[in-house]
Amino acid sequence: MWPRFFRLHKSPTQGNFPEKALRFLLERGFTYKAVETYLARKSNGQKSYQEVAASGILTELRQAYRRERPVIYTTAFVPTELVYGLGAVPFLPEVWSGFAASLGVAPRAIHISESLGYSQDLCSFHRCGLGLFGMGILPNPSAVIVSSHLCDGGRRSLYYHSRVAGCPLYVLDVPYSFDREARVFLARQIEHVAQDLVRKVPGLSLDHMRRAIEASNGARRVYLDVCRVRRNVPSPWRGSEALNYVSVFLSSWGSGWLPEFYGELLRYLERTVRTCAFPVGNERHRLLWLNLRPYYRTPIFDFLEKQFSTSIAFEEYSKLYWPEIDPDNWAEGLAEKMMSNFGWGPLERRIHAVWSMVEDYSIDGVVQFNQWGCRQSNGGARPLRDFLQKRGIPFLELDGDGVDAGNSGSAQAITRLSAFLEMLDSRGVIA
Amino acid sequence: MLLLTTCSYIPIEIPVALGIPARRAFPRGQKPVAESYVPRDFCPYSRAVFSLAKELEDTSEPGLVLAIAGSCDAMRRVYDAVRMYGNVPTLFVDVPRTGDDLAVGYFASVLRRFARELAAQSTGQATGEEELEERLWRAIRLLDDLRDVAKNYADMSSSSSQRLEMLFALERYLGMKDMEDAERAGTDGLVEYLVSEGFVPGEMKSLTEDGPPVILTGTYCLDTSMAEALDECGFKVAALDSCWGIRGLEPGEVQDGGDPFLALAGAYLRKTPCPRILQKDARILALDKLLDDNPGIRGIVYYLPKFCDQGYYDYVEVKTFAKRKHLPLLMVEGDYGAGKWAQTKTRLMAFLELLEQG
Incomplete structure (x- = not known):
């Protein structure tokens, strides 16, 4: 329904009615109530992982738009435990760019x-986030925290x-080295940010930190089991959907609902393996997907999963890379997570991380989605x-754009994928 | 041994103190060799640094070392590529993005490690801490004095391309002498050298004494072609806000006493910020100061190397600033030699007409 709603406008220059209307709806409690009621009826009272995520995200959106809790914007690799631990709602504009692309708002x-x-x-995930902010449909931030690593x-x-909203900006400068001094x-920067935020933003306190860290650790433990089950051949989870849930992986550590979400996901995956109801029948190849995916409607995943019976068995951005965080020494724990x-x-x-995923998930080929403008990822290709x-694993660089459909050609992508899969076939790599 | 550095945030004082000739690596453009190792959407400078690293492998000069700063995502990946596919010893300098006390303390430890690594590359053995600190203070004072001379000469010239060349001249001079020689020669030694290189006060004629004064700003000029184009088109470049311009001839006076690495770290992180530094308003305040120091500025020319993320984002901030100051702004995006392009000159001429009419 939303995409059609936005497509009322044939040209981006025609007025701003949809933004105002959407903002009006987002700021009303009944909107969230209505969506939650709809989801509850659809599920007959039984929660799936999708409903846990939808309910968690909707609750936080309501709190953000209705200003029930302060909103803190962060970049993708700032540990969200810090934000939940202060009692705020984390908001990652680049994650919402993906949603905007799927809803047709991105252009x-x-x-x-x-x-x-x-x-x-520039990378369209950031351009779109800036545009969404310009449209006035993102919640107002009370502060912004950015990290210096990975993404300029x-x-x-x-x-x-932060400049336009007139709110404080905090930079977490992540050292390149990995020694204790670094x-x-x-850790000191993280402590300083937390303490300064408590002073400057009403409604924030460090009282929530222990709960957030414990929730994160709890979710982490379940998530390791999720990863273990995903090693199954054939793959128990559709990769195109798993790539959508990268947004949860990036933005929800420390939330109260994340352990339940991964718990439900684990049950679903175990059931799938038990009943052999695998999403890609007669799995021929297993791919590892690096970087993000195109979030607008694209035929490439149907092509992979349905026409070529090929699973995306795992995704780079779903790899858990940090140890448990000590709630009594949370600043250093979060520092370690970032580093x-x-x-x-x-x-x-x-x-080495990619190779460990290749081994753990029985990968036949690796596809790197070369997001236009993503220097940190593309530079490693x-x-x-x-x-x-050298180790006999074929690698494909798939140029494209995750948000800006106008900057990406699906026919060309399919041609390249098709050649890649034929090459896998010719090598006799059939799972 | 010769050290080549990629960024104005890598203190040249450290190699000078260690007796190692050093200068900024100013690659003259990218070579086809970069094509297969560095993505096509990397900026010309990062591709040129990779090209240079490959070229250095073929030179007969022994003991070349490259120091790459973590300026941006692209340079970080170029560092990886040079290490993996090159044959030149390469050091990484982790430059923080802020200038608060924590960042200064951390940067001091980075510089200390950098000095140790350099010493090991140079002599194969570590220099004593006390001796190194004493020599570093001497290098700091020497560079303070020599930069003052270079800045004065730069101010005396209204030819913007000649001002860019001043940084080369200073580095060439330092490359020819060891620290003791340079100390003995003092500032007079540099003055003599500059005169011998054609930088004669009173003879550094401007092509454009009467042209509308503008600021040339941006991330990195790549080469002198943009400055030459501005001169040729009839602008008077009142300030060169680039790694080659004022940012390359800083920091100014380093606070004396105590730990020289800490003093150096503070001075470098708090010099005129480049667009990469992420301290709220610092960059815009620096531009504002340039306007105050150079009254009568009529416009801003923003030069942006293609695919430079720092520049793309910074440009929007500068655009907002220019609008607030009611100053016309021209953005020129390009590659090496962009100032020689007819298209660039056409745009500059149109901008000049706009300023003259206004």
Whole structure:
């Protein structure tokens, strides 16, 4: 329904009625009530992992838009435990760019960001986030926290959000080295940010930190089981859907509903294995997907899963990379979480992480979605390809755009995927 | 041994103190060799640094070392590519994005490690801490004095391309002498050298004394072609806000006493910020100060190397600033040699007409 609603406008320049209407709805409690009632009726009272996620996200959206809790914008790799631990709602504009793409709102948002002066050569996840903010349909931030690692675009785009919203901006400068001195440097920054936020933003306190860290650790333990079950051949979860839930993985650690979400997901996966109701029948190939996916309607996943019986067995951004966090030493624990990100530091860390996923999930081929403008990921492609090819694992760089459909050609992507899968076939790699 | 550095945030004082000739690596453009190792949507500078690293493998000069700063995602990946596919010893300098006390303390430890690694590359053995600190203070004072001279000469020239060349001249001078020689020669030694290189006060004629004064800003100029184009088109470039311009001839005076690494870290992180530094308003305040220091500025030219994320985001901030100040702004996006392109000159001429009419 939402996509059609937005498509009322044939041109991005025609008025702003949908934004105002949407904002009006988002700020009303009955909107959330209505959606929750609809979901409850649909599920006959039995919660699935999808409903747990929908309910958790809707509750937080209601709290954010109705200003029941302060909203803190963060970049994708800031540990959200910090935000939940302060009693705020984390909001990741780049994650919502993915939602906007799936709802058909992204073209208008991108057009608006370009009218602000942002180049088409920037990553569209950030451009879209800037446009959504310009449209006035994102909740108002009380503060912005960015991290310096992995993504230049994230921190720079959120700088704009903080300037326009007139709220405090905090930069977590993540050191490149991994020694104790570096961890203490980052931990002190995290402590400073938390304490300063408590002083500056009404309604925040550190009283929630222990609960958030414990929730994160609890979710982590269940999630490790989820990963264990996902190693099953054939794959028990449709990869195209798993790629959608990367948004939850990026933005919900520390929330009260995440352990329940992964618990329900685990039950679903175990049931799938038990009943052999695998989403991709007669699985021929198992792929590892690096970076994000296109979030607008695209035929490439149907092509992979239905026509070519190929599973995306696991995704790079679903890999859990950090140890448990000590609630009594949470700042250092969160620092360690940030520094453990395998995308940060020398490229060998990412290569080893990819190889461990290849081994753990019985991968036949690796596809890196080369998101236009994502320098940190695309820049590692050549060494990654050389490393994998030496070990007999084919590697495909699939150029495209995760949010801006106008900057991506699905026919070309299918042609390239098709050639890649034929190559896997010819090598006799059939799971 | 010769150290080449990629960023104005890597203190040249450290190699000078260690007796290692050092200069900024100013690659002259990208070579086809970069195509297969560095993605096509990386900025020309990052691709050129990779090209340079590959070229250095073929030079006969022994003991070349490259120091790459973690300036952005692209440079971080270029560092990986140089390590994995190159044959030149490469060091990484982790430059923080903020300048608060915590960041300064951390950067001091990074610089200390950098000094140790450099010393090991140079002599194969560590220099004593006390001796290193004493030599570093001497290098800091020497560079303070020499940069003052270079800045004065830069101010005396109204030819913007010549001002860009000043940084080269200073680094060439340092490359020719060891620290003791340079200390003995003092500032007079540099003045003599500059004169011998054609930087004669009073003779550094401007092409454009009467042109409308503008600021040339952005992330990185790549080469002198944009500055030359501005000169040729008739602008008077009142301030060069680039790694080659004022940001390359800083920091100014380093606070004396105590730990020299800490003093150096503070001075570098708090110099005129480049767009990469992420301290709220710092960049815009620096531009505002440039306007105050150079009254009568009529416009801003923003030069942006293609695919430079820092520049793309910074441009929007500068655009907002220019609008607030009622200053016309021209953004030129390009590659090496962009100033020689007819398209660039056409745009500059149109901008000049706009300023002259206004």
